[in-house]
Amino acid sequence: MKSDPLSAAFAALADPTRRAMLTRLCEGEATVNEIAAPFDLSLPAISKHLKVLEGAGLISRGRAAQFRPCRLEPGPLKDVADWVERYRRFWDESLDRLDSYLKEIQHKEKSDDA
Amino acid sequence: MKSDPLSAAFAALADPTRRAMLTRLCEGEATVNEIAAPFDLSLPAISKHLKVLEGAGLISRGRAAQFRPCRLEPGPLKDVADWVERYRRFWDESLDRLDSYLKEIQHKEKSDDA
Numbered sequence: 001m002k003s004d005p006l007s008a009a010f011a012a013l014a015d016p017t018r019r020a021m022l023t024r025l026c027e028g029e030a031t032v033n034e035i036a037a038p039f040d041l042s043l044p045a046i047s048k049h050l051k052v053l054e055g056a057g058l059i060s061r062g063r064a065a066q067f068r069p070c071r072l073e074p075g076p077l078k079d080v081a082d083w084v085e086r087y088r089r090f091w092d093e094s095l096d097r098l099d100s101y102l103k104e105i106q107h108k109e110k111s112d113d114a
Numbered sequence: 115m116k117s118d119p120l121s122a123a124f125a126a127l128a129d130p131t132r133r134a135m136l137t138r139l140c141e142g143e144a145t146v147n148e149i150a151a152p153f154d155l156s157l158p159a160i161s162k163h164l165k166v167l168e169g170a171g172l173i174s175r176g177r178a179a180q181f182r183p184c185r186l187e188p189g190p191l192k193d194v195a196d197w198v199e200r201y202r203r204f205w206d207e208s209l210d211r212l213d214s215y216l217k218e219i220q221h222k223e224k225s226d227d228a
Contacts, residue, residue, distance in 0.1 A: 003128070004130055006130075006133075007128045007129055007130055008128075010124050010125070010127040010128035011124070011125065011128035013124040013197075014117070014121045014122075014124035014125035014128060015121055016118055016120075016121055019120075019197070022201075023200075026200075026201070026204070072201075072204060074201055074204035074205035074207075074208055075205065075208070077198055077201045077204070077205060078205040080194070080198050081195065081198045081199065081201075081202070081205075083133070084191050084194050084195045084198065085195065086137075086140075087136075087140070087186075087188055087191045087195075088195070090140070090186060090188035090191070091188035091189065091191060091192040091195075093188075094188055094189070
């Protein structure tokens with residue numbers, strides 16, 4: 001099933017191993033073996049995860065035939081950030097409401113103590 | 115397969131219909147019929163999408179037996195925003211590099227014209 005680029009990015013990020021791989025690539029380019037090292041996974045499983053990340057445009061692969069190092073490509077992450085940012089006012093409002101509620105309780109407790 | 119909360123949020127967002135449903139809920143609570151209206155989908159298909167959103171904690175359902183209105187729950191969206199925000203420096207750097215490159219070209223063109 002062909003999905004739109006934003007859906008492909010979200011789907012690729014819906015896995016803790018793939019998110020950990022991206023975190024590793026924050027340090028710079030890495031070969032498949034370097035990326036695989038911290039995981040208790042077979043190389044085919046690692047390769048499959050990298051293909052999903054590459055398909056979503058979240059990583060690119062170098063051309064050096066033997067190593068083909070992977071590199072983080074931040075474009076789709078920016079698209080995800082831009083999309084989710086539209087909802088910021090909702091969680092800000094939730095935190096404001098929680099804050100007001102806590103202040104109200106503290107105020108009430110002080111009044112009760114007095 | 116039971117997934118971690120962040121993976122469940124990403125997976126739920128990996129679908130344009132579900133993202134459009136969340137956008138609709140920005141305007142306020144809505145019944146299943148109201149949410150379904152703009153989509154050319156069967157009610158069971160709509161219900162399935164809502165269950166995925168509910169499972170990821172992105173919406174909650176009211177208790178009023180007949181209508182059970184859906185409401186946006188911003189918590190998992192904040193978690194997604196917090197996760198992706200860690201990568202901001204990468205896309206900022208990409209844009210900076212593009213900006214420098216464009217300035218360089220403009221500068222070169224001006225020199226050529228002179």
